[in-house]
Amino acid sequence: MAHIWQTLLGNLATVALMMTAWALLSPSIRPRFGLSREAFFGMAMGGGAVISMAMSAEIKPGIYFDLRAGLVVSAALFGGPVAAVFATVMAVIFRLWMAGAGATIGVAGIVAATVLSLLMREAAGSKILFRHVAVLAVLQSGAAYLIGNSSVSPLRHLGTAVAGGAVGLNFVCILASGFIILKLRRITMERDLLRAALAQSPDFYYVKDTKSRFRFANEAVARFNKINDPAAMIGLSDFDIAETSRAAALFDEERHIMATGGALVNREECLAGENGERWFLTSKVAVHDSEGDVIGLAGITRDITERKHLETEIVQSRDLLKQVMRDMSDGLALFSETGVLLFCNDRYREFFPATAHLRVPGTHIRTILEGVVASKEQTNLPLDKATWIEDIARGLFADHDQDIQTDAGRRLQIRTRVTCNRMALAVVTETTALKQSELAFRSLAERLQLLAETDGLTGLANRRALDEALAAELDRATAARPLSIIMIDVDRFKAYNDHYGHLMGDDCLKQVAHCLIQARQRPDQMMARFGGEEFMVVLPDTDAAAAMDFAEHLQSKVIGMGIKHAKSEHAIVTASMGITVCAGSRSADGVTRLLQEADLALYDAKNAGRHCVRVFGKTDEMLQRVFS
Structure with missing residues (x-):
């Protein structure tokens, strides 16, 4: 009996040796014969089963006991149908060659082991675990025990110790084979993965x-x-x-x-x-x-x-960016999402010399603004400096433009834009020259406007300015705010011009214009040269009586100049005047109609002997005065 157990233990060692040899030799031998992984595995397990049967223990004549089941089970469970066919056929052929009383039962056991293993493989799916091996070992051991104790089995007369020991040893062999294969599979997979990763x-x-x-x-x-x-x-x-x-x-x-x-x-x-x-x-x-x-x-x-190459391009780009930042005329500053200065160029610091020492990376915007307040670098700061600092700091992260003036007289425009990653980019541009040019252009425009609306000889408003003023005042005229105009004509001016010459004539017109300017009583009253020796006075918010008073005052000033006029019946320069009044809305031709009325009133004054005032449509004595 001791000899039998020694043989079976040696058989177990042989099984383990075959499994190890398969694992070590498979990667190098299999490719040489052009075999698939499953076929080679089935042949290896079948060969191991043959060796196990060749080293089997003969319990009785023709009845052999070995550990072929573990190898056949492994071939079917881990190799699938192809490996199962190779291993099963090799084991069956060798067992039939050994013959004896237990040949039929032996072949049945091999076939049963194969069928059970294939069923377990199907149940386990794509991933076979050790628990599947354990379940299969239990089923295979149970099947072997039932077959060995069947009524037709020559093994039924063996002792319980022998039968139980043989079944248990096969159970251990199946577990050991499955464990070894699973372990080798994992090691092989890790090795192949590493080899493939390195190779590829x-x-x-x-x-x-x-x-x-x-x-x-x-x-x-x-x-x-x-x-x-x-x-x-x-x-x-x-x-x-x-x-x-x-x-x-x-x-x-x-x-x-x-x-x-x-x-x-x-x-x-x-x-x-x-x-x-x-x-x-x-x-x-x-x-x-x-x-x-x-x-x-x-x-x-x-x-x-x-x-x-990328590093070279980055260095070149960085150097180029530094050069651009250094040479650009604008100041540039980048603040983080927390308000800390991350970057600024030299030009940015040059714009703010009093706080340049604060405008360095790492300084918070509030610290910079506090420095501005302390140094009074920026003019026109509000009285509440603390609120101003908070408003500027909070407004840093909103797109805005700001114009400031420094204590050095510089005018700067700060354009702040928020980037996609919530940083604030500030671009500072000096606008001092631009502001000076703007003021110069504005002054020039005002001068040109003045020239366009001023008579070159007298300095009074010209006809264009008069027409615009009349149109505007006519729209505003109402019964409560009447509009009066006075048309003035220098009497016998052609004769004066012919007698004294054109230069003296121009000087006479200038003096009359000076009288008009001196007679102005309110800023909204306009004095204009209508053409030649004719002048016009526009009197908003003035009725006929007030217009007559103004005309009398003007007459006295013209006479008061005492300009000699040898060709005038009065011996001095005099003027005739015609007045018209608008006390409500007019039609589209209101300005033209108003001028016609004033001209008619002036015509009446001239027909009345000149040196007098007439009001359009008035015949009352108060409104028709002749000056002696």
Whole structure:
């Protein structure tokens, strides 16, 4: 009996050895024969089952006991139908070849194990776990016990200890096989994942032995060295793929790393290639075994050409930006979302010399404004300085334009805009010259306007200004606010001009115009030259009686000048005047009609002997006076 158990334990060791051999040899042997993973796995498990049966313990003549079930179960459960067919056929053929009384029951047990395993595989789905193995071990052990104790089985007369021990050992064998395969699967998956990642990475990964010969190189390394298969790199050194001088330098570098057990980190190197210069970043580290001895070197090299080009462009852009910021005429300042100054150019500080020491990165806007208040750098600040500081600080994060004047007389425009990331960008432009030009243009415009509306000889308003004033005042005239106009004509002026000459005539008109200006009583009263020797006085909010009083006053001033006029019946310069009054709205031709009425009144005055005043439509004695 002891011999039987020794044989079975040896059988168990054989099963474990077969599983390990399959795991180690499968990656290298399977591709050589062109077999699929499932077929090779089934053949390996079937071979293990054959070996297990060959080393089986013969309990009675023709009745053998072994651990073939664990291998057949593993083939079907983990390899699927293809692996199950290979393993089952090999096991069945060998068991039939062994013959004996238990051949039929043995074949039935193999087939039952295969069927149960395939059913469990289907139930488990895509991911088989150890619990599925345990359940299958229980089912398989139960099936084996039932088959062994069936009425037709020659095994039913075996003792309970032998039968139970055999079933238990198979149970353990199935669990052990499943555990080993699951563990090997996980290790293989992690290894393959790592190998694939290294092999397919765009960076250069490689491992060298202590003699600097390649033991591993990924596809990028092989491709760079114009070698089709990375496996062909194994055993080569840098002397086989690089120029002698560079290979020698790399060899000395790696010897030093492995001698010191240290590392090389981020060494940049520029190499000339077919398409120009390429930049590479290399790191290497010595590899130690479990005892701490150096057994080789691992390295990674990365192509950083694009990064170097980008860095160059960034440096050039930065230098260009600095130059632009330095040479630009505007001041520029960038504030963070909390109001802290992040950046400003020199021009920005030059605009504010009194607070330039505060306008540096890291200073809060409130500190800068407090400095403005303390130094009185900005004029026209409100009395409540604290509120002003808070308003400016809060308004920093809203788009706005602001015009300020400094104590140095500079006028500045500050345009603030909020960026997409909630920062505030302030652009300061000096507008001193612009403001001065604006004032100059405004003054010129006013002068041109004055010239356009002023008579060149007398300095009074011209006909254009008169027409505009009459139209405006006529619209405002009402019964309560009548509008009066006086048309004035210098008597016998043509005779005066002919007798004294045009220069004296012009001087006479100037003196009459001076009298009109002196007679003005209110700012809204307009004195204008109507044409030739004719003048016009516009009197808003004035009735006929008041207009007559104004005309009398004006007559006295003209006479008071005492300008000699040898051709006048009065011996001095005199003037005739016609008055008309508008006390309500007029039609569209109101101005023309008003001028016609004044002209008619003036005509009456001239017919009455000149040197008198007439009011249009009035015959009352009070309104018709003749001056002697």
